[in-house]
Amino acid sequence: MDTLSYKTVSANKATVNKEWVLVDAEGAVLGRMSSFVANMLRGKHKTNFTPHVDCGDNVIVINADKVVLTGEKWSKKEYVRHTGYPGGQRFTTAEEMLKKNPVSLVEIAVKGMLPKNRLGSALFRNLHVYAGTVHPHEAQKPKKIELKNR
Numbered sequence: 001m002d003t004l005s006y007k008t009v010s011a012n013k014a015t016v017n018k019e020w021v022l023v024d025a026e027g028a029v030l031g032r033m034s035s036f037v038a039n040m041l042r043g044k045h046k047t048n049f050t051p052h053v054d055c056g057d058n059v060i061v062i063n064a065d066k067v068v069l070t071g072e073k074w075s076k077k078e079y080v081r082h083t084g085y086p087g088g089q090r091f092t093t094a095e096e097m098l099k100k101n102p103v104s105l106v107e108i109a110v111k112g113m114l115p116k117n118r119l120g121s122a123l124f125r126n127l128h129v130y131a132g133t134v135h136p137h138e139a140q141k142p143k144k145i146e147l148k149n150r
Contacts, residue, residue, distance in 0.1 A: 010053075011049070011050040011053050012050075012053060013053065013054070015048075016048075016053065016054070016055040018056070018057055018126075019057045019058070019143060020057065020058045020060065020140040020143065021058065021059050021060065021142055021143055021144075022060045022062065022143065022145065023036070023040075023060065023061050023062070023144075023145055023147065024062055024063055024144070024146075024147070025061050025062065025063045025067045026062075026063040026066040027066065028068065028147050029067075029069070029070060030067045030068065030069055030105070030109050031109065032147075033061075033106075034106065034109035034110045034112075036147060037059050037110050037127065038113035038114055040056060040057050040059050040145075041056040041057070041059055041110070041114065041123045041124070041126055041127060042056045042114070042115075042123060052119065054119065054122050054123055054126070056126060057126070058128070058142075060128045060135055060137050061106055061127070061130070062132065062133050062134075062135055063130075063131075063132065063133060064102045064106045064129050064130060064131050065102035065131040065132070067098075067102070067105065069094055073094055074093070074094050074095045074098075075093055075094075077093065078092065078093055078094075079091070079092045079093075079094070079108065102131050103129045103131055106129045107127065107129055110127055111124055
């Protein structure tokens with residue numbers, strides 16, 4: 001057996017085939033859906049996954065306002081931000097965030113599951129989240145993926 005014929009194929013920017021994927025978040029648990037989306041963005045579902053290359057798909061998440069949290073997380077889960085001024089720490093519950101901006105609820109969950117470096121920032125730019133069912137990416141012909149089957 002000729003072992004020299006087996007070469008490890010490493011993907012790069014030119015050889016990666018990126019697709020457009022549509023995920024419906026209606027009735028989906030936020031954490032489970034976010035981890036699935038983060039894996040799609042990272043490209044871990046592909047056979048030519050390379051850790052240091054953006055080889056993931058472009059993901060569109062619709063119905064972000066219909067996402068579900070389990071247990072008492074709607075009232076007990078807190079999101080922390082800082083205004084930049086002394087004593088400027090602000091707290092928001094998940095319920096308040098859903099009413100104010102449901103898109104950021106999903107974006108924060110997914111961003112926390114991506115790498116904390118330049119690659120993670122590049123991957124996050126491939127995520128498009130919308131509160132309703134209407135999105136401006138029909139021209140890309142996204143492939144719909146069911147979360148229930150995964």
